[in-house]
Amino acid sequence: MNLKQLSKELNLSISTISKALRDSAEISAATKKKVQEKAKELNYHANPFASNLRNQKSNTIAVIIPAIANNFFSSAINGAESFAQEKDYHVLIYQTHEALEKEISVSKHLQNGRVDGIMISLSSETADTSHLAALKNKGIPLVFFDRVAENIDAPKITVDDYESSYIGTEHLIKNGCTKIAFLSISNVLSISNNRKKGYLDALKAYNLIQDERFIVDCNYDEAANKLKIKNLLSSTDKPDGLFASVEELAIATYEICNEINLNIPLDLKIVSFSNLQTASLLNPSLTTITQPAYEIGREAASVLFQLIENKEVDATSENIVLKSKLIIRDSSTAKTANNIATTKKELAQTLLG
Amino acid sequence: MNLKQLSKELNLSISTISKALRDSAEISAATKKKVQEKAKELNYHANPFASNLRNQKSNTIAVIIPAIANNFFSSAINGAESFAQEKDYHVLIYQTHEALEKEISVSKHLQNGRVDGIMISLSSETADTSHLAALKNKGIPLVFFDRVAENIDAPKITVDDYESSYIGTEHLIKNGCTKIAFLSISNVLSISNNRKKGYLDALKAYNLIQDERFIVDCNYDEAANKLKIKNLLSSTDKPDGLFASVEELAIATYEICNEINLNIPLDLKIVSFSNLQTASLLNPSLTTITQPAYEIGREAASVLFQLIENKEVDATSENIVLKSKLIIRDSSTAKTANNIATTKKELAQTLLG
């Protein structure tokens, strides 16, 4: 069913039909009604590719992320998709699986106008961003979120990584940690470096020595990460606090502590960036720095639409920094041994009835 | 940069260029090389809409799911997207947020050929599936996964819901439960009913009476669900076992047990369908029926591509039933009070040093 067939049905020209359907002022109310009714009756829907071709517009955005099976990113997509659906836009998803190569390949695929705009969160390998600069140079609206390319002039939606890392580290220090490890995801990502800087500055502010051994550069290889963490936690001079810059690393740490019988928080206190819904149900409950993932996605989409519609964005939207929240739970709390023992005894008593 | 401009650059006709780029046998090796090099040099990429229009093919599939911020669905998308990327396909994502209305609206949006095929997992409200039958009648390849429409003749990728529910319930019974509650997500979804049937049949097999009060119909309204669960668990004749048909309901139950001081597994044993990465780290660790979510997504995509490419699918792919796994953890294990108390005491002792 296309315009030509409709035009035959109605004995009107194709252009009249098209204009009627698009509610043009050139068409009389009567024929508009007639046309629209017939279109509905025959279940006519404009061919999107013909429209896109003619209008040079796709009503589609792309979201490029490292991985979708991740609470932060899936929530961000949720936000973006919800916003897009309200605007009658379509959302294409691409995963890079933390590989620069994939990111480049996807970028190339999107150079041809398939989408009206792109939201991206960088892979942890992405140091060189020329493939993204190329997109921007082609005039394709581009918005970064969470993991941003600092050297590209495009709107960036982030959270207060430095501040919250500082506060998270400070929290560990105030709870008695003196040897705090930092698990990093990437040494090229600005976000990772900001988090590291917050951590380092907190150490400095409290006159704690920073041990290079305590900074562990992790990556996408889960097994390798676990090995590194295990080595650290098994060493003689091991840390008494740990700051995980992403949730996956905190989970790995929990598993390792179970394995090698370290008690959290007694032997090791943990704070982690995380969007786990179950953080409070973990054993022990996990102290998290939680990012407003849904809002980040929504905001990024919103700014992207501004860019698409106006071809520019007001200064206040250029760099939006949302606040993340430190949610203090048991994994970082300075209970004394006595406290805990008492609690446990009480519990045991309760259980014995 | 388009074919016309390229043709000017090379002094060749548009059609020659096009054929050269598509490696047609009509074109000599020499000109092919010349054209392809120039195309790369000038960074030419075919306009996808023009190609789609001409070819009546979009190289795009749609994935329609209830919610993306959910471990099962995000893993399934991961599988589908990974497969699609290998095949050079694009993936559009649509969320229904468990609302039939949204599902219908999305279906309508996809009637016009925007995608070559659709993978869908039904919203929990979807009893009437005529909007999906309409898609199928339009000849759009359609594959169901997980939450399927039984009355539509299309490939379905599912897991052994009935069997695993039976086994999960049996496991609770064998661990001493006699009053087992069932938390359902929907009373229209076949998947939910299969799970319920497995539960009921297990009860019957072990001669347990089934109390209607113990079957709780939940939906997308988290607060309402929690209230229902809380009421059940606070009642005088409350259950001693609970089978959650989705992860969210198990989490809600954990939270409620914390609130009203019920001990899991002592007061209440829990088994849940779930794809939580952190199930083993919960307090207590959660016994789960875990579905191969990634594989389901990948398999669904794979069958969808068969359908797209061949317009039909071999009989063995029509209904693929994957196996889920019961992973027994502490939330359902029949520790005696003494056991637990001893353990706790020992722990207390350890902690006291």
Place this chain on the structure above:
DNA sequence: TTGTTAAATGCAAAGGTTTGCGGCAAAAAT
């Protein structure tokens, strides 16, 4: 009635790609 204006509709080009077929020249066959 004729001329003027406004309202309604249709014509045709453009957007970029793909492909069947016709054309043309060079090579091969007669």
Place this chain on the structure above:
DNA sequence: ATTTTTGCCGCAAACCTTTGCATTTAACAA
């Protein structure tokens, strides 16, 4: 030397929609 074949390339239509502009029709004024 003529015909046939083969190899390369270009023409033009088709995919379907949108829109500026021309055309037609109706209405109204003169």
